[in-house]
Amino acid sequence: MNGIDFGRVAVLVVFVFNGLLMLSLIVGKGVHRRRIKSHERRRVAYLTLLSRQLAAPDRSVEMGSSIAGDPAFLDALIDIRTSVVGSESDELSWIVGRHGVMETYARRLERRFPVTPRLNAAVALAEVADESWAPLLMDHLGDREPEIRIQAARGLARVKWTPAIDAIVERFGVETPWVRTRFEDTLLTFGSKATWPLVAYVRVNHKFDSLGPAAAIRTIGRIGDRDAVQSLIAILQSSQDPEIQIAAIEALGILGVPLAMPSLERTFLSDDWRLRAKTATALAMIAEREAIPILTTGLEDPNWWVRRNSAAGLARHREGIRNLHKAIQSTDPFARDAAAEALADVGEVIAARERIDAGSATVDDVELIRFIESELAVKA
Amino acid sequence: MTDEPARKRILVADDADTITTLLDTALTAGGYQVVVARNGVETYEMGKSGDIDLVILDHLMPGLLGIEVIEKWRSEGVEVPVIVLSGVDDDTTLVSSLEVGAVDFVRKPFRLNELMARIRQRIPSGA
Numbered sequence: 367m368n369g370i371d372f373g374r375v376a377v378l379v380v381f382v383f384n385g386l387l388m389l390s391l392i393v394g395k396g397v398h399r400r401r402i403k404s405h406e407r408r409r410v411a412y413l414t415l416l417s418r419q420l421a422a423p424d425r426s427v428e429m430g431s432s433i434a435g436d437p438a439f440l441d442a443l444i445d446i447r448t449s450v451v452g453s454e455s456d457e458l459s460w461i462v463g464r465h466g467v468m469e470t471y472a473r474r475l476e477r478r479f480p481v482t483p484r485l486n487a488a489v490a491l492a493e494v495a496d497e498s499w500a501p502l503l504m505d506h507l508g509d510r511e512p513e514i515r516i517q518a519a520r521g522l523a524r525v526k527w528t529p530a531i532d533a534i535v536e537r538f539g540v541e542t543p544w545v546r547t548r549f550e551d552t553l554l555t556f557g558s559k560a561t562w563p564l565v566a567y568v569r570v571n572h573k574f575d576s577l578g579p580a581a582a583i584r585t586i587g588r589i590g591d592r593d594a595v596q597s598l599i600a601i602l603q604s605s606q607d608p609e610i611q612i613a614a615i616e617a618l619g620i621l622g623v624p625l626a627m628p629s630l631e632r633t634f635l636s637d638d639w640r641l642r643a644k645t646a647t648a649l650a651m652i653a654e655r656e657a658i659p660i661l662t663t664g665l666e667d668p669n670w671w672v673r674r675n676s677a678a679g680l681a682r683h684r685e686g687i688r689n690l691h692k693a694i695q696s697t698d699p700f701a702r703d704a705a706a707e708a709l710a711d712v713g714e715v716i717a718a719r720e721r722i723d724a725g726s727a728t729v730d731d732v733e734l735i736r737f738i739e740s741e742l743a744v745k746a
Numbered sequence: 747m748t749d750e751p752a753r754k755r756i757l758v759a760d761d762a763d764t765i766t767t768l769l770d771t772a773l774t775a776g777g778y779q780v781v782v783a784r785n786g787v788e789t790y791e792m793g794k795s796g797d798i799d800l801v802i803l804d805h806l807m808p809g810l811l812g813i814e815v816i817e818k819w820r821s822e823g824v825e826v827p828v829i830v831l832s833g834v835d836d837d838t839t840l841v842s843s844l845e846v847g848a849v850d851f852v853r854k855p856f857r858l859n860e861l862m863a864r865i866r867q868r869i870p871s872g873a
């Protein structure tokens with residue numbers, strides 16, 4: 367075979383290969399589309415079947431053994447279960463129990479099965495939210511598949527299975543950031559019942575670990591339980607870990623209890639600009655007015671994040687806005703920039719222009735517009 | 747041979763097929779005649795026809811919101827009774843719905859028996 371023949375054969379092989387590839391893609395797409403259509407048809411049929419049962423319950427009706435493993439039935443069940451409550455919900459539970467639907471998914475959750483059916487099973491168990499499956503879900507909080515751990519926690523939260531709180535919190539220190547974030551969301555479902563397990567976890571671990579306790583503190587803040595303020599103050603005062611301190615400052619800001627003000631005033635003097643910046647925001651969230659003197663000093667901070675957050679905090683209160691106007695006339699260029707940005711954010715620049723146009727401008731208005739225009743001129 | 751009384755006609759307006767299937771099945775079993783609309787515009791047009799005895803209306807629908815549909819009907823003199831069935835769980839939606847002329851408001855998820863009782867109260871003769 368000479369060189370030219372070899373080239374022709376190679377081109378032909380590539381051509382045939384591409385053709386086969388294209389054909390398999392087209393066939394695959396067609397099969398997939400048919401599967402989706404078939405799934406949708408079955409889902410609608412199941413919806414009708416379940417609706418009939420809810421409208422006129424007849425416990426002698428047999429839905430067939432195939433429904434247990436059919437994902438279309440599960441979709442129909444979840445759809446209808448999220449639409450009704452009360453005796454209709456109980457009726458659905460009875461149908462599910464009678465046909466062994468959850469037993470089928472529980473079996474599929476076993477570790478010998480491939481990931482996809484296992485994950486589908488975990489979603490099914492989480493969605494159906496039946497207390498009798500809580501022990502099984504507890505077993506899978508430590509599953510090797512992250513998404514199954516997430517679904518297990520979600521299912522436990524949906525049935526408000528309180529023994530799960532400690533088990534979920536305990537995993538904060540060993541989880542990947544993604545799973546930990548989803549666990550944080552899950553714990554919110556338990557509300558203030560999760561506060562003390564989280565506080566206890568932080569107390570025990572904050573000297574040995576950083577990310578887990580910080581996540582736990584953030585969750586406490588998001589739960590919004592003000593009973594945790596004293597504990598958070600103690601943690602803020604005793605910890606030397608910036609991640610934990612930042613989380614505590616943020617949580618104290620969200621909880622908004624003035625009791626935290628003295629501790630935060632101390633962290634506003636920290637050498638670490640990250641703590642000062644977070645503290646500026648937290649102080650403004652706790653007490654807009656009382657924080658004004660300390661936030662005004664923050665306008666002259668060497669770090670721009672601290673200046674920015676202090677200015678934003680001042681802009682939350684009328685008196686603070688007056689101090690921002692004063693800062694426009696300051697000799698400190700950093701303070702002027704931060705103040706101008708915060709004033710612009712709360713619409714003060716537009717308001718000043720309108721007052722100038724209406725002939726009712728104050729000296730502060732004139733100074734603000736003069737500063738903005740001189741800045742624009744420099745940039746141009 | 748006796749004349750069968752005309753069945754009352756209920757318009758179920760919801761973009762979720764779960765709700766329309768459930769209500770269609772339950773209302774038909776209860777002796778009503780059911781028509782379904784899947785968006786706000788379709789609902790508005792069907793409600794204007796004059797042969798609807800009651801509307802079960804979702805609040806959040808594509809095209810027109812439930813409240814907007816009621817407003818348009820009322821401004822054009824269409825006085826068909828409307829029960830709003832809404833997944834939006836806030837008092838503003840409830841109050842606004844009643845203010846524009848809905849006769850009742852039911853929150854999703856709902857009790858089917860309770861909704862059926864409210865419907866029977868408005869139009870008692872199913873069959």
